[in-house]
Amino acid sequence: MTIAIKEIDSGQLWNFPGGIHPPERKQLSNQGSITPLPLAQTFTIPIKQHSGAAGDIIVAVGDRVLGGQPLTHAGLNNGLPVHAPTSGTITAIAAGRIAHPSGLADTVITLTADGEDTLVTMPPLLDYREHGRSELLERIKQAGIAGLGGAGFPTAQKLALQRPIEYIIINGVECEPYITADDCLMREHAQTIIDGIEILLHLAGCDKALLAIEANKPEAIAQFEQLLPQHPQIALRVVPVKYPSGGEKQLIQLLTGQQVPSRGLPLDLGLVVQNVGTAYAVARAVLAGEPLIQRVVTVTGEQVSQPGNYWVRLGTSVADLLAHCGFQPTPTQRVIMGGPMMGFTLPDLAVPVVKITNCILVPSHAELPPAGPEMNCIRCGACADVCPAQLLPQQLQWLAKAKDYDGLEQHHLFDCIECGACAYVCPSEIPLVHYYRKAKAEVRQLAREKVKSEIARERFEARQERLEREKQERLERHRLAAEARKRAQAEAVAKGADDPQDAIQAAIARAKARKAAQAAAAAKQSDDESNV
Known part of the structure; x- marks a missing residue:
């Protein structure tokens, strides 16, 4: 890894094999600002929304809870808690349909909102550099933060590994067609993302971060070009438009010229990769004491009359989200969670938005035709x-x-x-x-x-x-x-x-x-x- 540091610092970019250039279709959803979605009446919160073990349920049916209150205990090292998205009453704890390609059921907690939206937070740690590393990692864990780019790996666990780190790579590439959640987040909350990057650097014990943004996001790029001169430890890298340049291993190869070993990890090269949404969530957890109870979700596709990006409380059903966006369901309409390349068709619209939900795509038949019969x-x-x-x-x-x-x-x-x-x-x-x-x-x-x-x-x-x-x-x-x-x-x-x-x-x-x-x-x- 050290042999490439000079080239990396100079701003050199490499390439990765393969890749494609599908139609981007991002202009459908990135024309406006992020809109807060009105609160639903009922929320369905899966107790496992990350890559790891589910926590232990610490509430019971009939309990009244506040927004931001933990509903589960983190448990094992790779466990994360889930929190109430708003204030209300626990009305059920049972098996329910979750957002998964298999359509499987898992344990979910049903919360009926009281409409007051009373929230509780943790004490802010504005002087986080004065606090111990273990305390900050515990704060991130108790806030329930997992990687928001799709993998959902517990953020604190990724940072807790005692291995030397040369660079933190912040992934703002968002290469999949249609999805613009990270693009809009970077446009509107660049400074908070920078605050989160600085916290990640502090926890990782390194002094260099590379923020990668794909060239098709000029407004986000302009925001960081304006702010980053005051943060010399963070370098901006504008990468060419090619899918899947936002893949973790592909982005590493683009920025460093190094290949992650087969079945290996970025840490094997002295690297840690975090999504821009994760950096934002870390900043809010540490500096404002906010647990992860909402995220930006792109709602797009020709069958939606009000496409855009929305702040959505976790546990909101896809049906409630789409109803607000002017969608009229039909028996044959496909609804995809994720993008057209890596997403999956939902079994029904009652499934909830979870931590790793970045997009709901509702395409027309002409826009995204169903696959034809498989041939040899x-x-x-x-x-x-x-x-x-x-x-x-x-x-x-x-x-x-x-x-x-x-x-x-x-x-x-x-x-x-x-x-x-x-x-x-x-x-x-x-x-x-x-x-x-x-x-x-x-x-x-x-x-x-x-x-x-x-x-x-x-x-x-x-x-x-x-x-x-x-x-x-x-x-x-x-x-x-x-x-x-x-x-x-x-x-x-x-x-x-x-x-x-x-x-x-x-x-x-x-x-x-x-x-x-x-x-x-x-x-x-x-x-x-x-x-x-």
Whole structure:
């Protein structure tokens, strides 16, 4: 990593393999300012909205809560709490539909708002440099902050790793078509984002940050060009428009010329990557004491009459959000959470907005036609040409369909970032990413089953070892008891007679005497009974 520092500091940019240039369609939603969405009457809060373990529920049905009040306890290291988005009453805790491609249900907390929107915050830490690192990390954790760029990894945990960091990279690229949430956030809250970057630098123990923005965001770029001269530790990098330049590994390669190792982490190169929305949330948590209860969401697509960006309280249903934006639902209308490349079609509109929800896309049929029937691969190689991870997408698809999990590992399935570039260019309309996601889920399930099997085997072997140990202990006790009896007998012989045979004869005589006495007593008892 150190060999490139001079070039990185000079502002040099590199390139990454593959990539595509789909229509951007960002002008649909970035023409106005961010609008606060009116409060809904009911909120559905999934207890797990990040990459990690769900917290323990600390409220009960009937409890009245304030906005910003924790509803779960963070629990394990990778756990995060969720908070009440507004004040109201807990009306249910049960399984409910969540925003997930599988349409699975998970535990959700239902909150009925009281309309007062009474909020509670933590004490601001304006002098955060005077507070310990562990205290600041705990504040970020208790605020429930996860990566808002899509992965949802706990921010405090990412910063807590004790490894040297050369640069923090702040990702403001937002390369996926239609989505403009980060663009508008940077336009309107550049100074707060800078405050968050400085807090991240302080926590990481490094003095260099690279803020990357794609060239199609001139207003956001202008905001930072105006403010950053007062913050020399933060360097602005304007990167070319290409999808998926906002992918973590692709952005690292663009800015540093370095490739993250296969199955590796940015930390392996001395880097930490955070989204601009995450930097904003960190600043609000530390400097204002605000937990993460709302985020900016892009609502866009030709079927929405009021597209734009909205401050949305977490737990708001997609139905409530779209109703405010003038959407009239129809039975066949697709609604996508995320963008057209990496998003997924929602099973229904009752699912809630969560921490990693950056966009709700409602396209017309002409705007985003449904995929046609899947046809056979013609081996054109277009998918391999555009893959930013330099994989062999068609080979991965064949291996996935054959359930050749060893082959998938050998072809680096988990280096796939699921950007969808391969499926975008496929002339046979093969849903390649669908196969990769399914294969990844199967590999993970097999790994979990293997762990369970290993645990069961270890328990069985431990039981067998315990039983064998107990058996050997019993045998040893019996052996020691037998030896003790022999020693006692020998000692008795030594004390009672010089000749062991004399002792034996004496014992025999005593036994005969006892028998004779018993026989005499029995005869006497018989005579007495006859005389009676």
